[in-house]
Amino acid sequence: MITLARSSGLTARERARRAARGGASRSVPAPLLAPALVAVAFLVLPLAGLIIRAPWGRLGSVLSGSDATQALQLSLWTASAATVISLIIGVPLAWVLARGSFPGQRLLRALVTLPLVLPPVVGGVALLLAFGRTGFLGQYLDSWFGLTIPFTPVAVVMAETFVAMPFLIITVEGALRSADQGFEEAAATLGATRMTVFRRVTVPLIAPSLGAGAILCWARALGEFGATITFAGSFPGRTETMPIAVYYALENDPDAAIALSLVLLLVSVVVLVSLRDRWVRGGSAP
Amino acid sequence: MTDEGIDGLVVDAEVRRGDFTLVVAMTVAPGQVVGVLGPNGAGKSTLLSTLAGLTPVAAGRIVLAGQVIDDAATGAFVEAAGRPVGFVFQDYRLFPHLSVAENVAFSPRARGMSSRAARSAAAHWLSRLGLADLADRKPGELSGGQAQRVALARALAGQPALLLMDEPLSALDAGTRLDVRAELKRHLSDFSGPCLLVTHDPLEALVLADRLLVLEDGRIVQEGTPAQVARQPATEYVAKLVGLNLYAGRADGPGVALAGGGAFVIPDRGQHGDVLVAVRPSALVVSSQRPQASSARNTWPARVAGLTLLADRVRLDLEGQPPALADVTPAAVAELSLSPGSEVWVAAKATDLEVYTHADT
Numbered sequence: 001m002i003t004l005a006r007s008s009g010l011t012a013r014e015r016a017r018r019a020a021r022g023g024a025s026r027s028v029p030a031p032l033l034a035p036a037l038v039a040v041a042f043l044v045l046p047l048a049g050l051i052i053r054a055p056w057g058r059l060g061s062v063l064s065g066s067d068a069t070q071a072l073q074l075s076l077w078t079a080s081a082a083t084v085i086s087l088i089i090g091v092p093l094a095w096v097l098a099r100g101s102f103p104g105q106r107l108l109r110a111l112v113t114l115p116l117v118l119p120p121v122v123g124g125v126a127l128l129l130a131f132g133r134t135g136f137l138g139q140y141l142d143s144w145f146g147l148t149i150p151f152t153p154v155a156v157v158m159a160e161t162f163v164a165m166p167f168l169i170i171t172v173e174g175a176l177r178s179a180d181q182g183f184e185e186a187a188a189t190l191g192a193t194r195m196t197v198f199r200r201v202t203v204p205l206i207a208p209s210l211g212a213g214a215i216l217c218w219a220r221a222l223g224e225f226g227a228t229i230t231f232a233g234s235f236p237g238r239t240e241t242m243p244i245a246v247y248y249a250l251e252n253d254p255d256a257a258i259a260l261s262l263v264l265l266l267v268s269v270v271v272l273v274s275l276r277d278r279w280v281r282g283g284s285a286p
Numbered sequence: 287m288t289d290e291g292i293d294g295l296v297v298d299a300e301v302r303r304g305d306f307t308l309v310v311a312m313t314v315a316p317g318q319v320v321g322v323l324g325p326n327g328a329g330k331s332t333l334l335s336t337l338a339g340l341t342p343v344a345a346g347r348i349v350l351a352g353q354v355i356d357d358a359a360t361g362a363f364v365e366a367a368g369r370p371v372g373f374v375f376q377d378y379r380l381f382p383h384l385s386v387a388e389n390v391a392f393s394p395r396a397r398g399m400s401s402r403a404a405r406s407a408a409a410h411w412l413s414r415l416g417l418a419d420l421a422d423r424k425p426g427e428l429s430g431g432q433a434q435r436v437a438l439a440r441a442l443a444g445q446p447a448l449l450l451m452d453e454p455l456s457a458l459d460a461g462t463r464l465d466v467r468a469e470l471k472r473h474l475s476d477f478s479g480p481c482l483l484v485t486h487d488p489l490e491a492l493v494l495a496d497r498l499l500v501l502e503d504g505r506i507v508q509e510g511t512p513a514q515v516a517r518q519p520a521t522e523y524v525a526k527l528v529g530l531n532l533y534a535g536r537a538d539g540p541g542v543a544l545a546g547g548g549a550f551v552i553p554d555r556g557q558h559g560d561v562l563v564a565v566r567p568s569a570l571v572v573s574s575q576r577p578q579a580s581s582a583r584n585t586w587p588a589r590v591a592g593l594t595l596l597a598d599r600v601r602l603d604l605e606g607q608p609p610a611l612a613d614v615t616p617a618a619v620a621e622l623s624l625s626p627g628s629e630v631w632v633a634a635k636a637t638d639l640e641v642y643t644h645a646d647t
Contacts, residue, residue, distance in 0.1 A: 186379035188366040190393035191444055199390070204383040219629050 004166040033132045047265065054262055055255040070237045071245035072263065078153060078241065079221035082160035083168075086217050090168045091210070095198065097169070098176035109173075123162050124230025131158070131231075155232035156239050160221035168217040175209030176202070212275060219271045223264070294318065295480040299346030299356070300525060301329075301336045307344075308332050308504040314480035314497075319429030321512070322484045325523055328501040330484040334450045337443055337482065338373050339366035351447045351479075367396070373439030374451040378433050378555055380425035386422040386436050393444030411439040415473065431462040438473060449474075449481040467493060488527045492516065494542040500524050518564060518642045530564045530635075531610050537561040537641065548607035551583035551636050561641050567601060569638040570612035573631045575624045582633035592620065606634060 010018075018024075028036070055062065062068065097109050115123055131138040131149045141147040149155050183205060187197045204209065224242040232239040234248065242264055248258035294315045301308040314320050323329050337348065339355070347357035350371075355364040366496070366581050383440040387625035391408035395401060398513060412418050414596050415435050434454060441449060454470065455463050461628075471494055474481055485491050492499055500508040500515065505553045508520035519525040525532030535544040540554035542563055550563055571577070577585055588606030602612045610632060614624075624630070 003436040182377070182379050183381060185340055185366075187371065187376060187381075187392070187396070188340070189369075189371060189373040190396055190440065191367050192392070193367050195467075196396050201381060204381075207383075241599070 019144060023143075036172075050258060050261055051264065054258050058255065059259050059262075061251075062256045063263065065256070067236055067240075067245065068256065068260055071240050071242050071260070074153065074156070074237070074240065075222055075242040077225075078156045078160055079164075079218050082164055082221040083214055083218040085157070085161050086165040086168045087210075087214060090165045090217075091172055091203075094169045095176060095202075096173035098173045110168055113166050115163055116170070116172045120159075120163050120224065120226030121230050124227035125158055126157060127155075127162060127227065127231040150231060151233040151235065151239060153232075153238060156228055156241060159227040159231045160224045163224050163227050164217045164220040167220050168213040171209055171213030172206065175206040175213075179205055215271055215275055219268065222267065288461060294336070295351075295482075296349040297337070297346075298478055299336065299343040299348055299358075300339060301332055302344040303332055303341065304308065306504060308336070309561065310501075311504060312499060312506065312509070315476070316479055318484050318497060319474050319481045319483055319495045320500045321491035322482055322485075322501060323491055323498055324501035324525065325462060329503055329504040331452060333501070333502075334373070334452055334482065334484060335421060337448065337450055338371050339364060339581065359620070362471045370445070370447040372446030372449045374434075374437045374441045374449070374454050374457060376452040377455075378425075378437040380428075380433060380440070382425050384424075384585065385421065386417060386423050386428070389436060390417075390439045390443045391619060393440060397444055405498070407443055408483055409411075409441075415439045421557045428457045429462070431466045434458065435469070438470070442473075442477070447479045449477055449479060451481070451483045453484055453486060453584075456486065460552070461543055470494060471642075475528055518562070518640060518646060520562070525564060526629060529611075530566060531570075533563045533608055535561060542606050546608055548586060550634075550639060551567070552639050552641050553636050555641075557641060557643075559643070561643050564609075564640040564642075565634055565638055567611040567613040568599075570616055570620070571633040572602060572604075572612050572622070572624075572626075573633065576631050581635065582636040583636040584639075586630050588630055590624055590630060592626060592628055593624065604630070606632065 093112065097105065097112070111158060113167050128137050128150060131141070133139065141149065149158065179202065181275065182195050183201050187201045192200065223243055224241070225247070227275060228239070228241055229244055234244045236239045236245075240248075242260060246257050246260045246264070251262060294313060296313050297311075297352065298311045300410050301310075304646060306327075306329065310329075312320075322333060324330050334357075336343060336523060337350075342363060343356050345358045347359065347362075349402075350369070350453075352533050353364075354360075354362050355369055356362065380386075381392065385406070388406050390411050391404040393402075394404035394407040399407065408419070410416070410422055415438065417432070417435055417439060419435070420428065420432060424434070428436060434457070438451075438454070455467055460467055467490060474494060483491070483494055485494075495512060498508070498510060498512055498515045499506060500520070502521060502523055508515055508524055515524060516528045516530075519528055519530055519532055522532055532547065533542075533544045533548075533550070535550070536543040537552065537557040537559060539556060539558070540551060542550045542552055542561060544550065544563070552563070571582060576587075586606055586608075587611065588604040590602055591604035593604045593639065594601045594603070595616070596613070598614045598615075600616055602614060604610045604612055613631060622628070622630070
C-alpha cells in the first residue's frame with residue numbers, strides 16, 4: 001500500500017490559482033532555486049552598481065561636455081544609418097535565403113550569419129584588409145576615386161553594418177519561413193507579380209518581425225566596439241562612438257564613463273521595453 | 287487544334303504531385319457551374335491549383351477561353367498572375383493588413399488599373415455583393431458569411447474568365463450556411479464564365495451546380511447532372527454521399543447475383559452482364575419476422591449493427607447478405623424494439639430497385 005505524504009497545506013491564494021488555471025504544484029525545487037538566484041545576482045548587481053556609483057550631482061555637466069554629446073550624436077546617426085542600409089540590402093537577402101532555391105544556399109546562409117559568432121575585432125581586421133588604403137578593394141578606391149574609408153565616419157557605419165546586419169537577416173528570414181504562404185498564393189491568383197506580392201503582401205505580413213529585426217540590428221550597431229575601433233579608430237567627434245568614449249573615459253574620468261554608460265543602459269532598456277510590448281510578444285502589427 | 291475555338295474551359299491533362307497522379311479530361315461551358323465532389327485526397331484541390339497555375343501539368347494541356355494556358359508538350363505556361371482566374375480559397379485568405387475595400391481593389395490594381403480606377407471597381411463589387419457598409423473593416427472584424435462574400439467579391443473584381451471555389455461554405459456554421467448558399471447561387475448565376483466549385487457536401491453541390499464531377503483517387507469516376515448522379519451513383523462513395531444503397535452484381539434477366547453475396551429479383555428488362563443496383567434506404571421494409579405473402583420480391587435476414595437518429599427518422603445499419611441502410615420511423619424502432627444485435631428481415635420491392643450499367647452513368 002502506498003502511504004500518503006503528509007499534508008503540506010495550501011494557501012487560499014494558491015488554491016484559487018490552481019482552480020483557475022489548473023496544474024499541480026509550481027514550487028521551484030531548492031537545487032534549481034539557489035543557482036538561479038546566483039545568476040540573477042550576477043546579472044543585476046553590476047547594473048545596480050552602475051546606478052549606485054553614478055555621479056548624479058554632476059551628471060548634467062558631464063553629459064553636456066562636448067565630447068559626450070558628440071559621441072552620442074555620432075553613435076545615434078551611425079547606428080541608424082547602419083540599420084537603414086541593413087534594411088535596404090539585408091531584407092532582400094533574407095528573402096533570397098528563405099524563398100530561393102539554388103546550389104550553395106546553405107553555405108551562403110552560414111557565411112551571412114558568420115559575423116554573429118565572429119569576434120568583432122576580427123571583422124574589423126577583415127574590413128581593414130578589404131577597404132584599407134592598401135586593401136584589395138581599398139587600393140582601387142584610393143587610386144581611382146581618391147576615396148579613403150578607414151578612420152572616417154563611413155568606416156564606423158560599415159563596421160556597424162557588418163556586425164549588426166546578420167541580426168536583421170536571421171530575424172526576417174525566420175519570419176519569412178514561418179509566414180503563411182497561402183496569402184502569397186492568393187495574391188498571385190489575383191494577378192500580382194512576384195515583386196508586387198513581396199511589396200504589398202509579404203512585407204506587411206512580416207512587419208512585426210521586420211520591426212524586431214531592425215531594433216535588434218540598431219541596438220547591436222549602437223553597442224558596436226571591436227570592429228569599429230579596429231576599422232575606424234577613435235577620433236573624438238569623427239569616429240569615437242559612445243562605447244569607445246566610455247572605454248577611454250574610464251582611464252581619465254571614471255565619472256564620465258559611468259554617466260555615458262548610464263545613457264547606453266537607458267537606451268537599452270527603452271529598446272527592450274519596446275521590443276517586448278510591440279514585437280517580441282507576438283501578435284500582429286499595431 | 288479544335289479546342290481553341292471553344293469559349294469555356296477545356297482540360298485534358300495529367301498532374302503529378304509526388305506519388306499522386308490526377309487525370310482529368312473535361313469541358314466546362316461558359317456560365318456553367320461544375321460541382322467537383324470527392325473524398326479527401328481525391329485530387330479536388332490539386333485540380334483547382336492546376337487550373338489556377340499554382341501547379342503545372344505533367345502531360346496534356348489546359349485551354350481557357352480559346353487561349354492555351356498550360357501545355358506540357360509545347361512548354362507553354364501562363365503564370366498564375368497572368369491567368370484570368372478568380373480563386374475563392376477554403377479559408378478565404380483575405381489579406382489581414384488590408385481593409386475590405388483594399389482587398390477587393392487588390393486584383394484590379396495588380397492587373398494594371400490606376401489606384402483610383404481600382405477603388406471604384408472595388409466599390410462597384412462591394413455594393414453588388416451588399417458589402418458597401420463593410421468597406422473600411424479589416425478581415426478580422428468580419429463574420430464568416432461576410433468574409434465569404436468579401437472573398438467572392440475579391441475574386442470577381444479581377445474580372446476573371448474562370449472562377450474557382452474551394453469548399454466556399456465549409457468554414458461557415460450551419461445556420462449561416464443556408465443563407466450564404468442561396469446568395470452564392472444568385473451570384474454564380476450572374477457569372478458569365480465557367481465555374482468550378484469543390485465541395486464535400488452533396489446538398490451544396492446539388493443546389494449550386496449545373497453538373498457534377500466526381501473524383502476518386504485522381505480519376506473522374508462519374509460526370510452528369512445532379513439528378514443523374516443522385517439517382518444512379520457510379521461508386522459506393524457517391525452512393526453514400528447521396529444516401530443510397532448501391533450494389534454491384536451480374537444481371538441475368540429477372541435476377542441479379544450480387545458481387546458481395548446475396549441476390550435480387552429485379553423487373554425483367556432482358557439485362558445481362560455487370561450492373562449496379564441502387565435502392566433508397568426509405569424503400570426498404572424492416573420486420574421482426576419473415577414477411578408472409580408479401581408483394582416484395584426480395585426478402586433477406588439481417589442483424590442491426592447500428593442505429594442513427596436523423597432529423598425525422600432512424601437510419602438502421604443492417605448486416606446481412608447484402609448489407610443495407612434502411613430508414614424507419616422512431617415509432618417503428620420502438621414497436622419492433624430494435625437495438626444493436628436485433629435480428630430482422632429486410633424486404634425490397636423489385637420495382638424500387640434502380641438497375642443500370644456503368645455505361646449509363
